[in-house]
Amino acid sequence: MPGAVAEPVEGLATGLLILLLPVLLTLPLRFGWKWWVGMEPEHEHYREKVRRVLDSGIPIKRYRTELDSEARRLLINKERQSRIESDLLRPLGPQHFLLLPALIFSPLLGIFAFFVTIILLPMFRPIEWVLIDKGLLSYVANIIRRVTRWEIIGIPRLDDGTGTLDRVLDSTHRMPITVFLGIFAFLIVLYLPIEPRQVMVLSAAFYIFLVSVISVIRAATMTSLVFADPTKRRLIPMHSLVDDALGPSVGIGLVFLLSRQLIYGSQLRSGDLLGDPVVFSISVLLVLYTATIIGVAVEFAFFDSRSDRIKSLFQMQIVERHDPMVYLFTRHLGTLRISPLMTMREWIDNNEEITLVDSDLFDN
Numbered sequence: 001m002p003g004a005v006a007e008p009v010e011g012l013a014t015g016l017l018i019l020l021l022p023v024l025l026t027l028p029l030r031f032g033w034k035w036w037v038g039m040e041p042e043h044e045h046y047r048e049k050v051r052r053v054l055d056s057g058i059p060i061k062r063y064r065t066e067l068d069s070e071a072r073r074l075l076i077n078k079e080r081q082s083r084i085e086s087d088l089l090r091p092l093g094p095q096h097f098l099l100l101p102a103l104i105f106s107p108l109l110g111i112f113a114f115f116v117t118i119i120l121l122p123m124f125r126p127i128e129w130v131l132i133d134k135g136l137l138s139y140v141a142n143i144i145r146r147v148t149r150w151e152i153i154g155i156p157r158l159d160d161g162t163g164t165l166d167r168v169l170d171s172t173h174r175m176p177i178t179v180f181l182g183i184f185a186f187l188i189v190l191y192l193p194i195e196p197r198q199v200m201v202l203s204a205a206f207y208i209f210l211v212s213v214i215s216v217i218r219a220a221t222m223t224s225l226v227f228a229d230p231t232k233r234r235l236i237p238m239h240s241l242v243d244d245a246l247g248p249s250v251g252i253g254l255v256f257l258l259s260r261q262l263i264y265g266s267q268l269r270s271g272d273l274l275g276d277p278v279v280f281s282i283s284v285l286l287v288l289y290t291a292t293i294i295g296v297a298v299e300f301a302f303f304d305s306r307s308d309r310i311k312s313l314f315q316m317q318i319v320e321r322h323d324p325m326v327y328l329f330t331r332h333l334g335t336l337r338i339s340p341l342m343t344m345r346e347w348i349d350n351n352e353e354i355t356l357v358d359s360d361l362f363d364n
Contacts, residue, residue: 015262015277019284026097033092037083042074047084054088057330059156089159090173099179102292109286113293116204120294121301123212131216132310138317141238145322150227152318154326154344155235156352157224171299174218177243178298180250181210182291183284187257207291215298218242219307220314224326224352235329258284319344 038047049070053063060067071081102109131137145152159170185207189199221238228235262277318324326347328339341347 011277012262015281018278018281019258019262022098022101022285022288023094025101026094029097029100030092030094033097037087038076038080042076043080043084046071046074046076046081047088050085050088054158055331057158057328059158060085060089086169090169092169092172095176095180096172098288099175099292099295102289109290109293113290113297116208116290117294117297117301119204120208120211120298123208124216124302124306127212127216128306128310131213132220132313132317135317137217137220137314138321141318142321145227148227148229149231150229150236152322152324153226153228154224154324154347155226155237155329156326171296171303174303175292175295175299177246177250178211178215178295179288179291180254181214182207182294183287184250184253184257185210186284186287187254187261190257190261203287211294211298214242214246215302216310219303219310222307223311223315225315225318225324315344315348319348 037043046067050060050067053060053067067081067085071078076084141152144150182203186199186203189203189206192199192202194202218239221242223238225238226235227238227241261280324344326341326344328337328341330337330339342350
């Protein structure tokens, strides 16, 4: 009898340890990343200069010449300069480093990921047609504006004018939600009383639908469009609204579904291979790393090729419907200021360029 009780407990502990292995791997990976970005005093000095620009609320392009001059003075090459800037704009957290071991397993999981990607990529076009070409997403944005009584305005993004590495880190920064949606789809489908092979097929189909919809929405909102909430005195970038809504929901859902499956898996799927906590934990890691490979493919095959068109169309639809103003939200010597610049139509016609007066950010 004691042995019968110890066996499930041992299986649960082993399954939990397997799930924690990627978390433990993030510790050396995070240190390695910090070293690669730059840990020397001159790197920290340049980081502080960039942080001062970002804290001012002015797009980094405005101080490109000054920052390049500062980097040359500190003997920092272009590659490291780009790393430092991008790391400040899009810092990588533990959720990003969880995905790096997928590079080791990519040869083994690449075949399944390839087939899913081949099916996924054509799905983007019909979703794009519905959400963007037919204006459904702009219609939804209008509903949000009317229900919440927010206003839609434009505020130039701070990352305008960053280095070449920024696009790579931008993709890396987006990937966790894309990847974790794969585990989320797998765990949801796992509740159904179907065979393991059917679980994989159905979860792949569910994942394809989720990623195609979410990716088109995220590509469209990577603009300077912002919801302004006068009542609560806050500004909510559209891209942040999407990520902030998805991140906690997916994260809490994953914790709940993983815990429930680990503890009650043998009861939920009695006699099923996936009911074993060890097999289940291994399958979760396989899904995690397979979804990571798919996420890389989505970044290169969709965001790099289609995001600019989607972003421009969505932005113009908002302009046609609301004709928003573009404001500059800045901070100088402890004073916050939001200053009207021009209409977004004029701003787009001006290639999203703004003229700013000189300031004394680099005097110290």
